[in-house]
């Protein structure tokens with residue numbers, strides 16, 4: 001389906017009935033990372049299902065709520081639950097949330113996700129500040145007629161993971177209680193986890209972590225010129241790195257164990273985001 005500016009504006013008009021102020025920073029919470037939402041002060045909660053032209057979460061670990069409020073003194077909009085192509089959404093549909101945030105006036109986007117560690121020096125529970133990504137499968141979310149109001153047909157992505165935000169995130173790592181790396185995220189469509197051979201290939205290609213989300217939102221932000229930070233939580237070593245099979249249980253267990261310190265870490269970054277002019 002080809003979208004128009006009006007399509008996204010319809011979602012914005014509905015949201016504006018409940019939230020009159022402008023969210024400065026948009027945050028997308030990955031699988032099992034929902035507890036960050038508890039840190040949001042004076043929350044206004046809107047169900048995805050109530051927003052015209054929005055999408056709905058079909059994954060149980062994704063709450064499906066848009067939460068507006070304050071974190072570390074900054075006005076935020078937070079997506080508790082995101083959309084993935086493995087749910088059956090087209091890549092082109094996955095632009096919707098970020099474009100709605102842009103039209104709401106958000107100045108920056110913070111993406112979080114759960115990922116498998118490809119880099120053998122990483123450990124479950126570590127965090128990776130994404131410096132770049134590899135996406136060799138599936139269409140671009142920007143496929144189809146270009147909407148000039150968002151950005152140009154062809155656009156540079158060589159600095160899409162904003163260097164100043166990456167630096168800030170690395171600075172905030174000290175005192176967070178977390179081990180924070182910087183590395184490359186490789187996208188796989190899922191919903192199956194990768195094969196050990198795919199993980200070996202990913203490592204040869206230069207990936208440090210793999211996951212099933214994020215790149216569509218990141219590309220949408222790059223297209224409309226939104227500063228972007230992406231943080232991956234290593235919930236497991238990727239397939240074949242260890243002897244044992246990969247289980248959803250270990251992904252959940254690590255994500256739950258890290259949710260507290262990770263929420264604190266994201267909050268500390270938001271609290272200092274003014275230092276990079278945002």
Ligand code: HPA
Pocket residue numbers: 114115116117188193194210211212235236237238239246251
């Ligand atoms: N692969 C893909 N996505 C993931 C993984 C993984 O190992 N862990 C959490 N999300």
